Amino acid sequence: MTYLRQRRLALVADLLRRPDTTLAMVADRVGFANAFALSNAFKKEHGISPSEYRRRETGPETDATAHRRHGEP
Numbered sequence: 001m002t003y004l005r006q007r008r009l010a011l012v013a014d015l016l017r018r019p020d021t022t023l024a025m026v027a028d029r030v031g032f033a034n035a036f037a038l039s040n041a042f043k044k045e046h047g048i049s050p051s052e053y054r055r056r057e058t059g060p061e062t063d064a065t066a067h068r069r070h071g072e073p
Contacts, residue, residue, distance in 0.1 A: 009045045012038065016054045021052055 008030050014024045027038040042050045
């Protein structure tokens with residue numbers, strides 16, 4: 001069971017690097033009941049929240065990236 005949990009959370013970490021995925025989408029894809037359950041398990045394993053992990057892994061968003069993502073020129 002430990003191996004399976006670690007593999008699922010490793011997949012979660014990979015999916016969090018994609019800016020177009022929500023936590024709810026990741027939870028559904030990996031088999032967690034909901035985003036809250038995923039967040040608790042992730043924080044227990046990694047010591048930080050999924051959103052903090054995403055920020056650290058993807059780096060700060062540039063102004064140009066933020067505008068494009070929100071549909072602005």
